[in-house]
Amino acid sequence: MMEELSLHIMDVLQNSLAAGARKVELEIEEDMDGDRLRIKVRDNGKGMTPEELKRVWDPFYTTKRDIGVGLGIPMFKWVAEHCDGSFRMESHPGEGTMLEAEMRLGHIDRPPMGDLAGTVLAMVVSSPQVRFVLRYKSRKGDFFFDSQEVREILGDVPLSNAEVIKFLKEYLSENLAKVMEAA
Amino acid sequence: MAEKIKTLDQLRKIREETRKKMSIREGKYRFKVTIPMGTSGIVVGAREVMKAFLDAIEEHNLTDVIVTQTGFMGSRSIQPVAIVEDDKGNKITYGNLTPDKAKEIVERHIVKGEVVQGYVVLTPLE
Numbered sequence: 060m061m062e063e064l065s066l067h068i069m070d071v072l073q074n075s076l077a078a079g080a081r082k083v084e085l086e087i088e089e090d091m092d093g094d095r096l097r098i099k100v101r102d103n104g105k106g107m108t109p110e111e112l113k114r115v116w117d118p119f120y121t122t123k124r125d126i127g128v129g130l131g132i133p134m135f136k137w138v139a140e141h142c143d144g145s146f147r148m149e150s151h152p153g154e155g156t157m158l159e160a161e162m163r164l165g166h167i168d169r170p171p172m173g174d175l176a177g178t179v180l181a182m183v184v185s186s187p188q189v190r191f192v193l194r195y196k197s198r199k200g201d202f203f204f205d206s207q208e209v210r211e212i213l214g215d216v217p218l219s220n221a222e223v224i225k226f227l228k229e230y231l232s233e234n235l236a237k238v239m240e241a242a
Numbered sequence: 243m244a245e246k247i248k249t250l251d252q253l254r255k256i257r258e259e260t261r262k263k264m265s266i267r268e269g270k271y272r273f274k275v276t277i278p279m280g281t282s283g284i285v286v287g288a289r290e291v292m293k294a295f296l297d298a299i300e301e302h303n304l305t306d307v308i309v310t311q312t313g314f315m316g317s318r319s320i321q322p323v324a325i326v327e328d329d330k331g332n333k334i335t336y337g338n339l340t341p342d343k344a345k346e347i348v349e350r351h352i353v354k355g356e357v358v359q360g361y362v363v364l365t366p367l368e
Contacts, residue, residue, distance in 0.1 A: 066284055073279050077313040131281040174289075181292045185277070185311040212253045216260045217271075219309045221300045226256055228296070 061134060063173025064098065070131040071100050071158055072182050072191075078104025078156065082190040083182075087175075089164060089197040089241050095144075096164045096241065101157045107150040115148065135160060142166035164241050171242045176232040179204070183227065187218045195238050202238045204231065260305065272306040273352050276325040279311040287340070288322040294341035295324065298348035307352060320363045326351055337363030 061067050068085065075083045080102035088097040107115070115132050136146040144162030162169055175195075183191050183206045191206040209218070209227070216223065277283070277292045292309065299307050320337030326347065327333045334357055336347055343361055350358050 061285055066289065069279070069289055070281050070284050073281070073284070073311075073313055076311075131284075174293075177289060177293050180296065181279075181289050181311070184296060185279075185292065185309050209253065213257050214261075216257050217308060219296070219299065219307060220260055220305055221303045222256045222260050222305075223253075224296045225300045226253060228300075 062170055064096075064138075064170050065173040065175040065178040067131075067135040067138065067160075067170075068098065068100070068175070069178045069181070071135065072178070074131065075100065075102035075104050075156070076182075076186055076189060078102060078106070080104035080155065080189060082192070084192040084194075085179075086194045087172075087196070089239070091164065091198050091240060094164045096162050096169070098160045099158070101155065103155040106152045106154050106156055108152050112148060112150050132158075138162070138170060142169045172239065175239070176228070176235050179231055180224075180228055183209070184218045184224060195235060197238050197240045199238045199240055202234045204234070270306075270329070271308045272329050274308045274310065274327045275352075276310050276312055276327070278313070278321065278323050280313050283321045283323070286321050290341050291322040291324065291339045291344045294344035295348060297341075298345045302348060302353055304348075304352065323363070335363050336361040 061070070072083055072085065082103045084099075084101045086097075086099040086101075088095075088099075090097070116136070117133070132148075139146040139160040139162045142162035143166055144160065146158075146160045148156065148158045150156040179191065179193055182189075187206075187210065189206075190210075191204075193202070193204040195202040213223065218224075218227075275295055277288055277295070279288050279292070292311070295309055299309065322339045323335060323337050324339055324344065324347065325333055325335050334351070336343070336358065339347075339361065343358075347358050347361065350356050
């Protein structure tokens with residue numbers, strides 16, 4: 060149903076927004092030597108009680124009327140576990156939620172990362188009030204992006220301005236292309 | 243670090259140039275496009291639709307359009323959806339969108355001011 064890891068990531072980031080997060084951190088690490096791929100998201104949203112967290116694994120559970128919502132996490136978990144990996148979530152009410160998916164980088168069924176730049180661009184431009192921090196690590200280097208830096212520079216110029224979109228799109232895709240080694 | 247400095251400089255330049263011609267003042271905009279980005283939207287292409295809106299805004303060099311997202315919105319059968327709202331509060335909901343349809347909506351609705359009837363959905367969203 061989701062053919063790219065960057066779409067699973069988008070879904071997770073969306074959950075963070077739905078939880079009222081003001082800051083969302085995404086960390087992706089390609090470990091070529093160890094043949095692992097790690098994806099970590101941490102937010103400062105409203106968090107979940109252990110009871111609520113348990114229900115997140117249930118594909119038929121949703122707090123909303125949107126039928127698709129409850130499926131996002133179980134799908135991502137399935138992908139990670141199917142690719143010789145693991146998936147875990149920690150959450151504390153009032154503090155936020157942490158999610159970590161880890162899988163074998165070279166697994167034949169591992170979905171491609173896909174358009175990660177597109178995911179980040181869509182999130183940053185459409186939710187300017189939320190601070191997005193991205194760190195992508197690989198053998199080729201580190202790429203660090205903090206939407207707050209962009210926000211501070213822009214001042215009252217909106218993120219969804221034509222020139223800003225153009226700049227961010229190129230900036231994100233060029234810099235990610237430089238560090239992304241695995242497809 | 244050298245790259246980062248260059249980046250900041252580039253963005254500052256964009257900011258200065260944009261402010262000169264900017265028509266958005268203190269949150270004022272001519273159109274606001276809202277795209278539901280729940281799981282059910284994402285699986286049927288909401289991200290690609292949002293990217294198409296952003297591309298079209300860039301292509302038409304629009305400075306007074308805001309693109310925003312919302313988590314959940316009703317029936318999944320009409321997703322991807324975009325709600326186009328003008329500064330007078332008129333709201334049009336478009337459904338079953340594709341990137342091409344999104345571009346057409348920007349060209350016709352936002353640039354020329356004509357509602358694209360063929361893509362309008364009347365299904366109540368809440």
